Amino acid sequence: MDGTNARITGSDGRVYYYNVPVGWHQVAASKDGYTNKDGYPMDSQRVYCSCNEHKVVILRLYPIITTTSTTTTIPQYCTVHSRVFDCYTNQQISGALINLDGRTQYSSSTGYVTFSNVPVGWKTISASKPNYTTDTKSFYCSCSSDVYIDLKICPITTTSTTTTTTTIPQTCNIKVVVQEDCTTNPLAGVLVTLDSSNPQITPSNGTVFYYDVPIGSHNITASKEGYKTESRIVDCVCGQTHTVIIKLYPLITTTTTTIPTGKCAGYCGWISPYGCWCDAKCAEKGDCCDDICQGCPGLPQCGGNESYCIFNIKLLEGNTQNPVAYAFVNIDGARATISSSDGKVTYYGVTKGRHSITASKSGYLPATVFEECIEGEERNITIRMYSYITTSSTTSTTTIPQCQTCLSSRICNIEVFVYDNLTSNPIEGARVYIDNSNYKFTSISGRVIFYDVPEGWHEIYVTKEGYRSESKDVYCSASQTRIITIRLLPITSTTTTIPIGYCNIEVNVLDYRTNNPLSNVQIIVDNLSTTIDGKVILYNLPEGWKTITAKRYGYYSESKSIKCIKSQTHYITMKLYPIQIPPQQTNQNVTQNQEKQKCIVIATVLEDYTNKTLENVNVSLNNITLTTDIKGIAIFEDVSQGEHIIKAYKPGFYPDARGVYCKQNETININMRLYPIGPETGMFGTIGLILSPDILLYVLAFILFVIIFVLLISRGISRGSELEELPSY
CATH class of the missing domain: 2.60.40.1120 (Carboxypeptidase-like, regulatory domain)
Incomplete structure (x- = not known):
């Protein structure tokens, strides 16, 4: 490639070049005993390499068919064009001596020179001029091709102190x-x-x-x-x-506060926009940090009634498992800190309940996990972060500036506008969640924007006191700002008073295809289960994060997480996807906890002859035996990929066996037919087993036809005999 970097193809005829600079390149291939389609010993192409592109170049060589006749070599030539530049100013240099394998020319006023009728093969060209350095390059000259070579030489400044010449470094x-x-x-x-x-x-x-x-x-x-x-x-x-x-990376520094005698020595608590936090280690000593936290609500030692726990967080790279140092970490959008050199962060005094932990760093996709704080527990949490900037694994890592824009294009922005559904006025102070983790409050214009969101599907959830909460799934394309509008419906009807510390959640379950309410849906929340018909209101749920799961036979189950805010009624809509619909035809936001690597086999058993469905038939697949229902159907779910044998059998019928091949995310419908076993009465009984009723009917008609034909023939013969016996007159 470009006359250098020669490599030998593997057994598959391929060779790879990595980290090729953006621009034009000449790729050539040759082998003894082969030529290109024109009979030349090498096939070449000139290709342009774009940023972050995987370029495939196909070169074709044809074997040389040798004969006993004398081979006449036809001269093969190319044309070489060369320009000479000053390495500092990039100005063309005239009068430079260009040497091409012994052939010399001087560059013109534009620094240009052309060599014609150059024999094909590897060539070396050089440019030199007094008081300039010499530049030399090697390249391959293909038959009938034009080769362009740029040469750069640098001026040499000399000082004549004696006869010694001093060269200024390049x-x-x-x-x-x-x-x-x-x-x-x-x-x-x-x-x-x-x-x-x-x-x-x-x-x-x-x-x-x-x-x-x-x-x-x-x-x-x-x-x-x-x-x-x-x-x-x-x-x-x-x-x-x-x-x-x-x-x-800015370092978050903590200022040491001098605490009176009897308090914790040094830093032990702080105030954030989200409330008061106090170091649990300080509280364990019985010191409440009153001067800092005004009572430290949230710790028993400080007069609070909530329990706390400790989160030990470790950040690892998703691919290499190396620790991620100096990353920003926050819990519930507050208490921001920086991970240590070994990628660790520890949070003390975390209150009981569900919390979101978010880690971010330049060059990595943001990562968010949810953890439950249980009273007195110390949790070890691992967060994996994935880099979106690819670096080469050589001794020194070089980032190509042209590719920075390409590689960062997997990030987008989401802009949300929230309006009153009745008045169309913007709603100020609405809380907008993205993926049930980070949230922001809308401005006076009802606007909020989330920056640097990973490309893909995201759930936007909006809630405000006095309005019905709404959620919307939105797809954010790379390098774009997605604008969405959400309208909240005011709550005008009188509702039952919600006890302090509790909330209500109204759940609506719809069919994904028809948007009609679904009946006989099982709703599970906080290990409690209930069966609903399309809609249910869950009253007096303790505040905090809740995970609601909806299940129904014949549908994929779905789960959603929602933060239950005290004294509020939340509204969520869940859509269940029918199993018969291939996943690629459904929304890309189908619940990830489904076992999508498997398929479904639906077997329908019919009686041969009549095509009527058969119930109570035993159908087996992978050592699992089911009995067909009144419609003759047996459904096998979670069938692994690959070949399987399915069998159906029932007393009084001959069994049937079929082979099926299960593909990922596929629903297979297969019809199986059982042949009834008739009475075995001698030969005719045996014939009846192998002949269908239609065939037997034709056989009987044929036999009847033969009998009638025989009778007519015999009658004609007897009539002829009578005529022969008549006397002749």
Whole structure:
């Protein structure tokens, strides 16, 4: 490729090139005893490699058919075009000596030169000029092709102190941009060093420049008080300007508060917009941190009536299982902190109940898990984060600037507008959840926006006191801002007073295809089960997170989580998907807890001859035996993929066996026929077993026809005899 990087194909005729720069490239293949379709010893193509693209190039070689006759070699040539540039200014250089395997020319005023009738094969071309460096390249010249080679030479500055000539090293320029992680805003006042020297301070635009840097690898370090120090390795290429972006992670520092005698020494509690938090270790010593938390509600030692637990959180990379250091972690949208170098975070004083834990870091998809805090328990929680920036596994990791936009395109934004369904006025202060985890409050215009949301399906849930809660499933496409509108219906009817600390939840269950209410649906919440017909109101549920599951025979079950807020009535709609519908035809938001790797087999047993369905037939599949219902149907669910034998048998009938092949997410309908066993009465009984009634009817008609025919023939013969006996006159 490009005259270098020669590789040998494997047994499958393939060869791979990784981390190919964006741009045009020449790919060629050759082998002794083979030619291309035109008879030339090599087949080649010129292809363009786009950012983050997997390019497939097919080259075809044909075996040479040898004969005993004399082979005449036809000369094969190509044309070589070359340009010479100054490596610093990229200006064309005239008068440069171009040498192509001994053939020489001087470049024109535009730095251009052309060699015609160049024999095919590997060639070496070089450019040189007094007081300039020499640039040499190798390439392959294909028959009848035009090859374009650019050469760059650098000026050499000499000083004549005596007869000694001093050559100035070849250099590059480096542009360093320092940004704050998460916000990507430029950072001013950052100390930037090049190879632990050459310090510079970033201005308001967060950018500094290093000029005339010697070619080779260099270490760039950025540091600022209150931020984690970061370093990058850059390979300096002659005549180029490299842009290096460094993102600094802000460190959350805690200020030590002097606490009077008898209190915990040092930091033990803090106040957030979501309430008061107190360090459980402090509370265990009997110190309540009154000066900080005004009583520390939530801990028994501080006068509260709620229990607490400890969350030990560990962040791991989803692919490598390596710890994720310096990631932002929050619990229920508050108590934000940074993971340690080993990817660990510990939360003390977590109140009893269900909590959402979210971890985020630049270059990783955000991850959220839900955990239940049980009184006095210490929970070990592992959160796996997946990187969406692919790096090469060589000794030094190089990020290609052109690909940063491509790889970050899996992120989108969701903008939500909330209105009153009756007046169409925007609703201020409505709580909007995304995927039952992070939430925000709407502004005076009823608007809220979620940034950097992973591409895919998400559930938007909106609730506000005095309105019916609503939810909507929305698909967020990459690099787009999805705008949705949700209208809340005011609650005008008088409702039963809800006890303090409890809520009501109204559940509506619909058929996914028809949107009609479903009957005989089993609703499960908090290990309690009830059967409903389309709608149910669950009264006086304790506040906190609830998981509601709806199940019905013949449908995929569905579960939804909702935060039960005290003294409110919540409304949710659940749609169940019929099992007969292939999953690819349903909404992509089908519940993930279904065993989608399996299929369903529906067997219908019929009586042969009459085509009537047979009930009470034993049907077996994979050592599981079912009995057909009044409609002659037996349904096998959760059948594994692959080949299976299904058998049907019933007294008085010959058994039937069929083979089925079960594919993923497939519903198989199969008809099985049982032949009745007739009475075995001699030969005719045996014949009756193997002949159907239709065939027997034809046989009997044929026999009757033969009998009549014989009778007519015999009658004609006897009549003829009588005529012969008459006397002749």
